[in-house]
Amino acid sequence: xxxxxxxxxxxxxxxxxxxxxxxxxxxSGMFGVGGGFLMTPLLIFVGIPxxxxxxxxxxxxxxxxxxxxxxxxxxxxxxxxxxxxxLVGGIVGTFLGVAFFNAMRRVGQLDLxxxxxYVTLLGSVGGMMLFESVRAILQVRRGAPPRLNQPGHHPWYxxxxxxxxxxRSKLYASVIPLMVLSIIIGxxxxxxxxGGGFLMxxxxxxxxxxxxxxxVGTSLFQILFTMVAATILHAVTNQSVDIILxxxxxxxGVFGAQFGARAGQNIRGEHFRLLLALxxxxxxxxxxxxxAVKPDEVFSLGxxxxxx
Amino acid sequence: MRRALRIALVATAxxxxxxxxxxxxxxxxxxxxxxxxxxxxxGAELVIFGAIERDARxxxxxxxxxxxxTVKGPRGQTVVREKTRFGPIWVNLEQRKFPxxxxxxxxxxxxDLVDIAPPEMQKRYGLGLANAxxxxxxxxxxxxxxxxxxxxxxxxxxxxxDVTFISGDIFRAPVPVADTAPxxxxxxxxxxMSGGLExxxxxxxxxxxxxxxxxxxxxxxxxxxxxxxxxxAAIALAFGWLASVIFRRD
Numbered sequence: 001x002x003x004x005x006x007x008x009x010x011x012x013x014x015x016x017x018x019x020x021x022x023x024x025x026x027x028s029g030m031f032g033v034g035g036g037f038l039m040t041p042l043l044i045f046v047g048i049p050x051x052x053x054x055x056x057x058x059x060x061x062x063x064x065x066x067x068x069x070x071x072x073x074x075x076x077x078x079x080x081x082x083x084x085x086x087l088v089g090g091i092v093g094t095f096l097g098v099a100f101f102n103a104m105r106r107v108g109q110l111d112l113x114x115x116x117x118y119v120t121l122l123g124s125v126g127g128m129m130l131f132e133s134v135r136a137i138l139q140v141r142r143g144a145p146p147r148l149n150q151p152g153h154h155p156w157y158x159x160x161x162x163x164x165x166x167x168r169s170k171l172y173a174s175v176i177p178l179m180v181l182s183i184i185i186g187x188x189x190x191x192x193x194x195g196g197g198f199l200m201x202x203x204x205x206x207x208x209x210x211x212x213x214x215x216v217g218t219s220l221f222q223i224l225f226t227m228v229a230a231t232i233l234h235a236v237t238n239q240s241v242d243i244i245l246x247x248x249x250x251x252x253g254v255f256g257a258q259f260g261a262r263a264g265q266n267i268r269g270e271h272f273r274l275l276l277a278l279x280x281x282x283x284x285x286x287x288x289x290x291x292a293v294k295p296d297e298v299f300s301l302g303x304x305x306x307x308x
Numbered sequence: 309m310r311r312a313l314r315i316a317l318v319a320t321a322x323x324x325x326x327x328x329x330x331x332x333x334x335x336x337x338x339x340x341x342x343x344x345x346x347x348x349x350x351g352a353e354l355v356i357f358g359a360i361e362r363d364a365r366x367x368x369x370x371x372x373x374x375x376x377x378t379v380k381g382p383r384g385q386t387v388v389r390e391k392t393r394f395g396p397i398w399v400n401l402e403q404r405k406f407p408x409x410x411x412x413x414x415x416x417x418x419x420d421l422v423d424i425a426p427p428e429m430q431k432r433y434g435l436g437l438a439n440a441x442x443x444x445x446x447x448x449x450x451x452x453x454x455x456x457x458x459x460x461x462x463x464x465x466x467x468x469x470d471v472t473f474i475s476g477d478i479f480r481a482p483v484p485v486a487d488t489a490p491x492x493x494x495x496x497x498x499x500x501m502s503g504g505l506e507x508x509x510x511x512x513x514x515x516x517x518x519x520x521x522x523x524x525x526x527x528x529x530x531x532x533x534x535x536x537x538x539x540x541a542a543i544a545l546a547f548g549w550l551a552s553v554i555f556r557r558d
Contacts, residue, residue, distance in 0.1 A: 004349040006525040011350045011431045059544040066548025100498045237536025243540045254551040291397040299453035302387030
């Protein structure tokens with residue numbers, strides 16, 4: 001069954017998009033990641049214009065993080081105060097990201113920027129996760145207890161001005177590094193059409209030592225509102241948000257995520273992280289080949305502005 | 309008076325030498341003047357019918373008649389970019405703009421274009437994909453790439469078998485409208501050819517427009533972007549909330 005997308009201006013198969021939404025939703029439910037880093041490239045691959053894919057994907061991430069954030073909120077595993085601070089930075093970052101996105105689109109380098117950023121991000125994050133999970137698996141094999149984060153000394157950036165206390169996160173730190181972190185992630189998210197959960201979660205755990213229990217909920221809360229802002233900003237500045245595509249993705253993703261969450265409960269922690277690392281790396285490698293291998297077709301058509 | 313005389317002189321000069329008698333005229337009819345894009349739109353096909361009108365005073369032609377139908381979609385700026393190796397990666401370095409390239413272009417004819425007219429005549433009359441693009445100062449490789457990529461996308465079509473003569477003077481041709489064709493006015497030009505010369509040409513046009521719900525949505529996205537963006541976000545949040553209610557287990 002085909003349906004015409006009013007903004008992307010092409011017909012797509014309803015089942016293909018629902019299926020993509022469900023498949024990516026399954027992975028995102030299983031691993032607790034937004035799945036934007038998988039969905040945006042897949043949409044581009046099936047022929048949706050990159051600008052529409054990135055802009056529309058932000059609406060889908062808003063929906064899936066809404067479901068997640070509500071679940072964590074019910075379990076009281078959500079730090080609203082920390083989330084709100086991160087949100088302010090996230091919106092500033094999104095604003096800058098959308099502006100950068102539109103500028104790159106005008107000069108015709110948007111595709112390259114998207115691909116290069118994906119390679120760098122997915123390569124480094126995937127590599128670190130792979131390294132960490134393999135080490136954890138080996139440690140469990142050797143019978144050593146899993147290493148816990150040492151409380152130790154506070155890093156220097158906790159002591160910058162504007163310190164704030166976040167009770168639920170057991171954190172007393174300057175707002176400045178938190179802002180910088182969330183601006184950067186908001187920026188990346190708006191340019192790449194990803195929520196940034198896979199960056200925010202490790203950053204809060206390793207850089208700010210926020211207890212793992214509240215990290216995911218807080219990150220989802222922040223992503224939820226950042227992506228609402230991204231959806232509206234993309235709609236206002238480049239009119240690339242396709243509402244029909246968004247609804248199809250949301251519906252597929254919602255169901256996939258529920259099954260994924262159930263499947264995820266049956267996998268052991270280290271194996272779970274290893275699997276996620278491999279998925280992240282695979283997507284990164286896929287992007288790397290796209291710019292490193294000589295393309296079959298060196299020419300491409302750019303933005304067409306039709307004067308009706 | 310002098311002006312009228314000059315026009316008359318120019319007109320006479322333009323006529324083929326043997327055409328002192330009356331030339332043929334073309335009468336065209338499109339099966340529809342409007343293509344509406346709705347929810348279930350997956351491309352469309354119009355049919356153009358034409359009649360070659362001639363009478364006893366018309367010149368007898370040695371060869372058969374040929375018809376070339378050129379359909380040009382709305383014009384718009386198209387950019388062709390070329391990737392070049394830059395260190396370890398391939399980057400879009402050079403680009404050429406085609407400010408007036410038609411978004412879609414179909415050239416349909418009753419025979420292969422080379423059999424209808426020699427290349428220099430095709431160029432003069434703007435027949436064939438390359439000639440119908442019009443003049444520009446881009447290098448040939450960019451023009452060729454534009455045509456090649458547009459053909460791969462199904463937006464540029466050249467089909468030398470599509471015009472069929474129903475009888476000696478009446479012909480028909482299917483006019484394809486691609487599923488990704490943009491909205492706007494599509495110009496149809498029909499050239500009547502014989503012996504490598506264009507005897508006459510006639511123009512008509514049709515509109516492609518979004519209709520109903522599709523129209524409402526794309527208008528809303530352009531004219532009320534804040535509202536449109538907010539509604540999209542609200543729908544997404546509503547679905548997210550709904551899912552958490554439906555699948556709630558704690």
